[in-house]
Amino acid sequence: MEEKNILVVVPVEERHKEKLEQAAGKASFTYTSITGATREQVEQADIIFGNVAPGLLKNATRLQWLQLNSAGADPYVPKGILPENAILTSSSGAYGKAVAQHMFAMLLAMQKKLHLYRDDQRNHVWGDRGNVTSIEDSKVLVVGAGDIGTYFAKLAHALGAYVIGVKRTQGPCPESMDELHTMEDLEQLLPQADAVVSFLPSTEETRGMFNARLFTLMKAGSNFLNGGRGNTVHTEDLCQALVSGHLAGAALDVTYPEPLPEDHPLWDIPNAYITPHVSGFYHLPETLDRVVDICTENLRRYREGEPLKNVVAH
Numbered sequence: 001m002e003e004k005n006i007l008v009v010v011p012v013e014e015r016h017k018e019k020l021e022q023a024a025g026k027a028s029f030t031y032t033s034i035t036g037a038t039r040e041q042v043e044q045a046d047i048i049f050g051n052v053a054p055g056l057l058k059n060a061t062r063l064q065w066l067q068l069n070s071a072g073a074d075p076y077v078p079k080g081i082l083p084e085n086a087i088l089t090s091s092s093g094a095y096g097k098a099v100a101q102h103m104f105a106m107l108l109a110m111q112k113k114l115h116l117y118r119d120d121q122r123n124h125v126w127g128d129r130g131n132v133t134s135i136e137d138s139k140v141l142v143v144g145a146g147d148i149g150t151y152f153a154k155l156a157h158a159l160g161a162y163v164i165g166v167k168r169t170q171g172p173c174p175e176s177m178d179e180l181h182t183m184e185d186l187e188q189l190l191p192q193a194d195a196v197v198s199f200l201p202s203t204e205e206t207r208g209m210f211n212a213r214l215f216t217l218m219k220a221g222s223n224f225l226n227g228g229r230g231n232t233v234h235t236e237d238l239c240q241a242l243v244s245g246h247l248a249g250a251a252l253d254v255t256y257p258e259p260l261p262e263d264h265p266l267w268d269i270p271n272a273y274i275t276p277h278v279s280g281f282y283h284l285p286e287t288l289d290r291v292v293d294i295c296t297e298n299l300r301r302y303r304e305g306e307p308l309k310n311v312v313a314h
Helices: 014-024 039-043 096-111 114-122 147-158 183-192 212-217 235-243 286-304
Strands: 004-008 027-031 047-049 065-067 087-089 139-143 162-167 179-182 195-198 222-226 247-252 272-274
Touching (some): 004 014, 014 286, 047 286, 065 286, 096 147, 096 195, 096 222, 096 247, 096 272, 096 286, 139 147, 139 183, 147 162, 162 183, 179 183, 183 212, 212 235
Parallel strands (some): 004 027, 065 087, 139 162, 139 195, 162 179, 195 222, 222 247
């Protein structure tokens, strides 16, 4: 391909730069950060690797391809954000291990009430919190059975859970799942599950989807987890389901709004277990390697005129 201006706003190391530059062939690279990228740099780029601020893309008329470092692409999909003919690709496939392990750890902690015992420790209380539950022989419903959901299912299945997956379109059932359904079956499946785990993206169909009606359908004493997008949950309805005792607990790595305001009542609900959207990004260092590998492969494909991986419609 002809020489391209490639802007990289991901915190890559020298070894990553070598891989990217080798894959791109004849190209001019500029390395900066997401917050350090200037409007001029963005407008001069033919290819961008990383989640630049959408507001900087308004006059990026040269842009031919935006490779995101995130699995989600929500802010870049609305019409007018990207040039009409620009390709948008995500890093779906890079975060399964990191996010799934984080959310699985939260599930086990809730089942054993470890978050409540941690509260007791801080208050210097030596007390018995009563009965706990087990992942073994439980039913786990994974809503959003993509890369991350499938990895989570593998962990749950390995410890003896019966795993039911739900995704937008029907396909072959992964080995890590006992059943795979489409979203049309969700309401019938909710009452069966001891734990409902959501990895849903934010779309017109999913925003606010987990509301009072769906929480009421869930089994009394079940746990709800969200490692997808915060705005797929009606937060006030979730608070009510927790305070009423209908849900045993909720583990959230994402919230709505986000960041969660300091005075939001969700903070003070004992059976809510919150982390500040840290399951992904590069807290697990190998995740960055996976993101770079996806971009490197797509650079090779782009140079050779092959279809890119993880293309997102916009």
